[in-house]
Amino acid sequence: MKIFSASQIQDADKSTIQKQQISSEELMERAATKLFEWIHARLRGTRVTLKLFCGIGNNGGDGLVLARLLHEHGYTIQVYVVNFSEKRSKDFLLNLERLKSAKLWPDFLNNESELPPISPDDIVIDAIFGIGLNRAPNTWVGNLIMHINNSRAFVLSVDIPSGLPTDKCPWNPDYAIRASYVLTFQVPKLVFFLPETGVFVNQWELLDIGLDPEYLQTTETEFELIGRPEVLPLYRPRLKFSHKGNYGHAIIVGGSYGKIGAVQLASDACLSSGSGLVTAFVPLCGYQAIQTALPEVMVLTDGGEKIISKISFPFEPTVVGIGMGIGVDKITANAFGALLKSMEKPMVIDADGLNILAKHPKMLKDIPELSVLTPHPKELERLVGNWSDDFEKLSKVKAFSTHYNVVVVIKGAHTITVYKDKGFVNTTGNPGMATAGSGDVLTGMITGLMAQGYTSLHAAIFGVYLHGLAGDIGVSEMGYEALKASTIISNIGNAFMELLRQPEAEPQEEN
Ligand SMILES: NC(=O)C1=CN([C@@H]2O[C@H](COP(=O)(O)OP(=O)(O)OC[C@H]3O[C@@H](n4cnc5c(N)ncnc54)[C@H](O)[C@@H]3O)[C@@H](O)[C@H]2O)[C@@H](O)CC1
Ligand SMILES: Nc1ncnc2c1ncn2[C@@H]1O[C@H](COP(=O)(O)OP(=O)(O)O)[C@@H](O)[C@H]1O
Ligand SMILES: [K+]
Structure with missing residues (x-):
């Protein structure tokens, strides 16, 4: 299985939107629906509080859509918007409005906010940063990440643990989520497998969000993940009349x-x-x-x-x-x-x-x-x-x-x-x-x-x-x-x- 870089995944997103004639908002809905289905299949309505920490980019947008779907299905949720920038993405804003229409009011966290309480029995959904992370999180976001890591709650990261870049080591290892589980979109990320960065990922699983198969097939990658499907064709059978x-x-x-x-x-x-x-x-x-x-x-x-x-x-x-x-x-x-x-x-x-x-x-x-x-x-x-x-x-x-x-x-x-x-x-x-x-x-x-x-x-x-x-x-x-x-x-x-x-x-x- 190919391991794509962050910029290749962004190109795959673009190519999908263009070829499948869907909007980026529809792709976000598709991705978050996959997240919801995965969680719902396992929780089946269990009474547990899900605390969703959403950034202001598209990873946060995924988190907001997920919050709406969880709410519609009767789950107890608390949504926090980690307001680290004024530059909110278009699809984040759209889904924030949808959340408000569903009468869900997130708590907005900034550098002056107190750290929200997290019990070890809560489930944390980590949708602060995705593959768009391109610089170190600032101190108050880093402190929030450390607070989540210290909570002993089960932490489910959306796409990638927040604070972990896709193609490099974190600037500050304390400022990266240590995920119990990562639901990653479409393709595995190299950082899941390296000694210094793999420690942030306890377990991971792919969610197929239907990114453009042609782009995925034809694009060369620097790394490939080797599992049974890749190894089986290499096998050289022994011949009956061989010695x-x-x-x-x-x-x-x-x-x-x-x-x-x-x-x-x-x-x-x-x-x-x-x-x-x-x-x-x-x-x-x-x-x-x-x-x-x-x-x-x-x-x-x-x-x-x-x-x-x-x-x-x-x-x-x-x-x-x-x-x-x-x-x-x-x-x-x-x-x-x-x-x-x-x-x-x-x-x-x-x-x-x-x-x-x-x-x-x-x-x-x-x-x-x-x-x-x-x-x-x-x-x-x-x-x-x-x-x-x-x-x-x-x-x-x-x-x-x-x-x-x-x-x-x-x-x-x-x-x-x-x-x-x-x-x-x-x-x-x-x-x-x-x-x-x-x-x-x-x-x-x-x-x-x-x-x-x-x-x-x-x-x-x-x-x-x-x-x-x-x-x-x-x-x-x-x-x-x-x-x-x-x-x-x-x-x-x-x-x-x-x-x-x-x-x-x-x-x-x-x-
Ligand atoms: N593009 C698409 O169509 C899809 C994107 N998806 C989601 O989108 C994510 C990527 O979203 P984005 O590109 O919006 O980026 P992120 O949501 O990962 O990052 C948020 C934004 O913050 C800025 N930023 C980066 N590092 C920062 C820092 N340290 N401090 C403050 N601001 C920082 C970036 O410029 C970025 O725009 C994926 O991980 C995935 O979760 C999914 O919804 C699937 C479809
Ligand atoms: N934590 C681990 N998970 C998976 N494989 C491991 C782990 N630790 C070691 N191995 C594998 O075991 C082998 C150890 O090789 P090496 O250090 O050269 O051992 P030795 O010198 O004793 O023969 C390597 O193939 C390595 O990939
Ligand atoms: K994340």
Whole structure:
């Protein structure tokens, strides 16, 4: 699903109004009716007080229409107009008049007003700012936002939490609503998924308000949200008459004394993702452990007892996944650098492989084109330097990816796979996966997919999604705390099956 910028959404609104020959006021009515239907379907007339905080733009206009509809259906409501500017929008004014005609008189709040009482049992509807927010809220509006946040009431935000801009981080994080739930119009917003801004959104849901489908389909976006519909077409089915030679031979290179488990996890994950053959390449001390733990995996060693000192293969691998537990010793770094120079096919580089690159930036130019790099935030910072906020991080990664022609997987709660100017935001995974070795599993999975012929970009997007899904299935059986990296591996098969599951047929109505 595409993630549009604020200005693109505004263009989609305009295009809708023009093509569907409706007025902006009708579009507002349509949007607010969707809000009302969502709320009414859940509350079904429950006796609860809804406190609607409405700004003076179109987001506030949505709030006013919603207030009218709630009132018509007998709900107890209190409407506050957050009067932060004299420049009220046309549709806000129109709906203010309609509200007054329905004998509903809002309280007008300004910088001299007392903060209105909010009980933890109230439901707050937050319609102060929408995607039109373009500067920091002033102090009294910020204080009102903090008051709402401190109220412990359930806060339902219209379109976007007020105070959170659509395409940047908030000027002041205290001055942004922390929404219990966001009902967002038509398309998801990027800020819902970034570590610094996603904290303002506990849960979100799309409301389809019928924006111009042609505009939505034909407009290119910088980011895309990756769910089942996007991943399913990437799947490469296994053929009836195929044999293991058709699915590639992956080599997982890594490990050092005390860190052989990382290679074991990655090799296991690589095999469990469908690689035809998997060989682990480890220092001598890892030989027995891997041979014992993974009978299906072959093992190569170099001469070094505790660390890798020279990397060479007696055959040409389909793909190499490298770096987990390998250490950053100078000898290992030299061996790694020599391998980069000799390789032409795309590789997967993780963990200490990335740390070696950060320590020896001259090696960067030797990374084979279209390789996949899988940094966690700290490794990323070592690689691209620090950033002032999540948006700067994204632009740095885009520049890095373009410069070296590599795919960068920014790992996190919503892992973002970046290739050149485009970012793919993952939707699977959970905090149970914040555990030792889960990154090694991801590297193994991406390597395993590339071995089978998935392109680098597809392997990264598909692997990240499947890894998160395997984690979600694992957590559904044992909870967050007990999930281990090996649990993710044992659920890779379930994740494939869940992905490929046929949707259940709609029950037939009996005549
Ligand atoms: N355009 C359309 O046809 C539709 C718009 N919709 C709603 O309209 C919203 C966008 O509305 P608007 O563009 O009116 O903007 P907002 O309602 O988000 O913002 C209010 C106005 O305040 C001004 N402003 C921005 N930041 C400010 C600040 N910190 N302090 C004081 N004033 C500030 C802006 O210039 C803006 O015009 C969407 O989020 C959505 O809720 C929906 O009704 C669907 C249809
Ligand atoms: N809160 C979270 N929600 C979803 N996924 C997470 C979360 N925390 C970590 N993960 C995932 O777990 C993996 C952790 O990788 P990494 O930090 O490299 O672990 P390790 O180095 O121990 O292998 C990444 O794929 C990341 O996206
Ligand atoms: K809002």
